[in-house]
Amino acid sequence: MRPEILYPLFADISSVKGIGERSYKLVCNLLGGKRVADLLWHLPSSLVDRRYSPRIREAQPGRIATIKVRIVEHLPPRTSKQPYKVLVEDDSGQMLLIFFKVYADSIQKNLPVGEERLVSGKTESFNGMLQMSHPDYIVRPSEADKLPLIETVYPLTAGISNKMLNKWIKQALQRIPKLPEWLNDEFLRRQNWVSFNQALLRAHHPRTAGDLLPTAPERMRLAYDELLANQLTLAIARQKVKKQPGREIKGNGLLRKKVLEQLPFQLTTSQEKVLKEIFADQGAPFRMLRLLQGDVGSGKTIVALMTMLNAVECGAQAAIMAPTEILAKQHLETMQPLCEGAGIRAALLTGRVKGKNRKMLLDELAEGKIDILIGTHALFQEEVVFKDLACVVVDEQHRFGVHQRMGLSNKGCRPDILVMTATPIPRTLVLTAYGDMEYSKIDQPPAGRKPVDTRVLSVSKINYVVAALQRKIASGCRAYWVCPLVEESEKTDLAAAEERFETLRKIFGNDVGLVHGKMKEKDKDEVMERFKSGEIKLLVATTVIEVGVNVPEATVMVIEHAERFGLAQLHQLRGRIKRGFEASSCILMYSYPLSDTSRERLNIMRQTEDGFLIAEKDLELRGGGEILGTRQSGFCAFKLADIEAHKDLLHIANQDAKMILELDPELASPRGQALRVLLYLFERDDAVRTYSA
Numbered sequence: 001m002r003p004e005i006l007y008p009l010f011a012d013i014s015s016v017k018g019i020g021e022r023s024y025k026l027v028c029n030l031l032g033g034k035r036v037a038d039l040l041w042h043l044p045s046s047l048v049d050r051r052y053s054p055r056i057r058e059a060q061p062g063r064i065a066t067i068k069v070r071i072v073e074h075l076p077p078r079t080s081k082q083p084y085k086v087l088v089e090d091d092s093g094q095m096l097l098i099f100f101k102v103y104a105d106s107i108q109k110n111l112p113v114g115e116e117r118l119v120s121g122k123t124e125s126f127n128g129m130l131q132m133s134h135p136d137y138i139v140r141p142s143e144a145d146k147l148p149l150i151e152t153v154y155p156l157t158a159g160i161s162n163k164m165l166n167k168w169i170k171q172a173l174q175r176i177p178k179l180p181e182w183l184n185d186e187f188l189r190r191q192n193w194v195s196f197n198q199a200l201l202r203a204h205h206p207r208t209a210g211d212l213l214p215t216a217p218e219r220m221r222l223a224y225d226e227l228l229a230n231q232l233t234l235a236i237a238r239q240k241v242k243k244q245p246g247r248e249i250k251g252n253g254l255l256r257k258k259v260l261e262q263l264p265f266q267l268t269t270s271q272e273k274v275l276k277e278i279f280a281d282q283g284a285p286f287r288m289l290r291l292l293q294g295d296v297g298s299g300k301t302i303v304a305l306m307t308m309l310n311a312v313e314c315g316a317q318a319a320i321m322a323p324t325e326i327l328a329k330q331h332l333e334t335m336q337p338l339c340e341g342a343g344i345r346a347a348l349l350t351g352r353v354k355g356k357n358r359k360m361l362l363d364e365l366a367e368g369k370i371d372i373l374i375g376t377h378a379l380f381q382e383e384v385v386f387k388d389l390a391c392v393v394v395d396e397q398h399r400f401g402v403h404q405r406m407g408l409s410n411k412g413c414r415p416d417i418l419v420m421t422a423t424p425i426p427r428t429l430v431l432t433a434y435g436d437m438e439y440s441k442i443d444q445p446p447a448g449r450k451p452v453d454t455r456v457l458s459v460s461k462i463n464y465v466v467a468a469l470q471r472k473i474a475s476g477c478r479a480y481w482v483c484p485l486v487e488e489s490e491k492t493d494l495a496a497a498e499e500r501f502e503t504l505r506k507i508f509g510n511d512v513g514l515v516h517g518k519m520k521e522k523d524k525d526e527v528m529e530r531f532k533s534g535e536i537k538l539l540v541a542t543t544v545i546e547v548g549v550n551v552p553e554a555t556v557m558v559i560e561h562a563e564r565f566g567l568a569q570l571h572q573l574r575g576r577i578k579r580g581f582e583a584s585s586c587i588l589m590y591s592y593p594l595s596d597t598s599r600e601r602l603n604i605m606r607q608t609e610d611g612f613l614i615a616e617k618d619l620e621l622r623g624g625g626e627i628l629g630t631r632q633s634g635f636c637a638f639k640l641a642d643i644e645a646h647k648d649l650l651h652i653a654n655q656d657a658k659m660i661l662e663l664d665p666e667l668a669s670p671r672g673q674a675l676r677v678l679l680y681l682f683e684r685d686d687a688v689r690t691y692s693a
Contacts, residue, residue: 317387
């Protein structure tokens with residue numbers, strides 16, 4: 001279905017001359033794709049200006065210079081450890097060209113005595129004489145055009161040189177077809193932007209350092225195109241949801257009343273406001289697709305239960321899906337007593353429910369005897385059949401993209417969908433990742449919750465921390481000790497945790513447990529249960545596992561090498577000790593040297609517990625791609641746009657996408673047809689297929 005005009009850009013990258021079998025895999029890994037277009041999206045990061053062309057005597061050491069010289073004499077080394085030198089001159093003086101570990105024949109061929117050459121590279125002064133080590137370019141004066149006076153420098157990987165990448169990108173630029181203009185003429189004039197093709201050419205041929213900035217006009221134009229493709233995709237998905245008839249879910253409130261009467265606390269004003277928004281969606285004739293954000297411990301679970309009970313009151317079923325078995329079991333433990341008190345049945349389905357038990361559970365589900373089903377991805381396997389599924393809650397699934405969310409709704413008869421996350425997400429990322437959804441936020445902690453005492457200490461104070469832990473554990477507290485993620489390697493992460501576990505076991509004995517991502521689920525659950533019951537007092541963990549089990553007695557969190565984590569991740573970890581109403585402590589241990597960013601990060605953690613403020617700061621410090629600690633597929637990985645630098649453009653693109661679909665809902669006008677090309681260009685094929693379905 002992709003338009004023929006885009007075929008040259010979607011050809012395999014192996015069609016580019018010079019990309020052979022050896023370099024193919026390297027360049028695909030570097031670009032994160034294997035199409036010609038991926039070369040075009042790989043923008044330069046710096047440039048080398050070779051326009052400075054002094055005479056030898058006037059050349060300033062430390063600068064890149066292009067100098068016309070005459071070769072005087074070759075000075076081969078006396079030993080293998082010495083460099084090969086070539087004496088050159090012009091009418092103002094002499095300098096040396098220095099070469100290490102090269103073939104003499106090659107140098108003599110490139111620099112014949114008596115001839116002139118243009119040499120370009122960084123000049124230095126040594127023992128009072130100017131020299132240039134390994135010139136970047138050596139060309140005949142008659143071939144001066146082969147020496148780029150402004151050389152574009154790209155982000156590289158081992159095995160790919162800048163010269164190679166420049167050649168390949170030059171070929172890719174020659175393949176850009178003449179694309180239709182998808183932006184409004186008046187808007188283009190107001191922004192003073194050139195066409196998409198011209199912007200791409202200029203972005204790959206910067207003339208000054210300013211041309212490399214995200215605010216350069218050509219980069220702004222390209223960023224806007226990508227953001228518009230993103231926002232238009234989400235707007236189309238939202239339009240599709242709105243077009244689908246839903247069912248009006250309006251329960252009588254009796255079950256919800258029974259559950260509220262069992263709670264030892266009252267709902268906060270924020271929870272009540274959010275529930276009002278959700279119930280209004282459920283009662284509307286179209287389907288609900290809503291995102292619920294709430295900080296750790298803000299009370300999202302009870303909101304989810306009330307949402308599902310509204311459906312159960314109407315005689316229908318509901319389901320809640322968690323990303324791990326640990327969290328699914330936690331939901332069951334929280335909800336089951338409340339459900340039993342209200343006279344309804346909740347059950348758990350995970351991959352570990354097998355044999356007769358599984359068959360019996362599935363039969364009862366199909367017969368409508370189970371009101372609320374709690375589980376993992378296993379909920380949405382083909383064999384799982386509901387009698388009447390009216391509401392789906394998806395917990396902590398920022399890993400899901402927009403089209404996966406749409407796929408969830410295939411179960412049941414047009415069920416309402418509520419997506420929950422405890423990871424505070426900045427406003428701009430909500431717009432780019434969840435723009436197809438309505439949005440609610442719980443921004444008020446439960447009454448009586450005490451602030452966490454957060455302290456920042458050097459790793460050199462570890463003995464002080466261990467002594468304090470001994471006192472805390474002796475008084476009945478439980479604690480987490482999180483080991484560092486080292487260069488995103490599970491192996492080194494695991495090694496660090498095992499080493500710390502062995503050290504602490506010598507001090508705390510059997511009171512210490514260890515959990516990590518490579519353990520079997522059964523073994524992991526066993527350690528977690530022992531920690532929860534109090535048999536284990538200190539839990540050493542890596543960050544690759546979900547330590548979100550609900551242990552209100554755990555009131556101490558030690559994070560080793562905290563400077564290696566992002567703000568969102570530190571905030572999530574600290575949230576594990578905000579489950580109860582006792583005073584809690586978080587110790588962030590760092591090691592030198594500390595970068596300015598790391599120091600600012602630790603200071604922010606010490607100053608605030610506001611997850612939404614922390615998320616905004618994290619975006620400022622690290623950028624959108626890394627905002628969740630690790631890259632998650634549900635978040636759009638932009639190639640040309642920088643969310644922080646281009647957030648103003650994002651809001652314009654958001655309004656533009658809405659206006660486009662209001663004026664031309666089928667994208668049938670000339671601009672609409674051009675916008676279809678834009679969507680295909682940025683691989684938003686699913687959005688266009690929505691019209692063809």
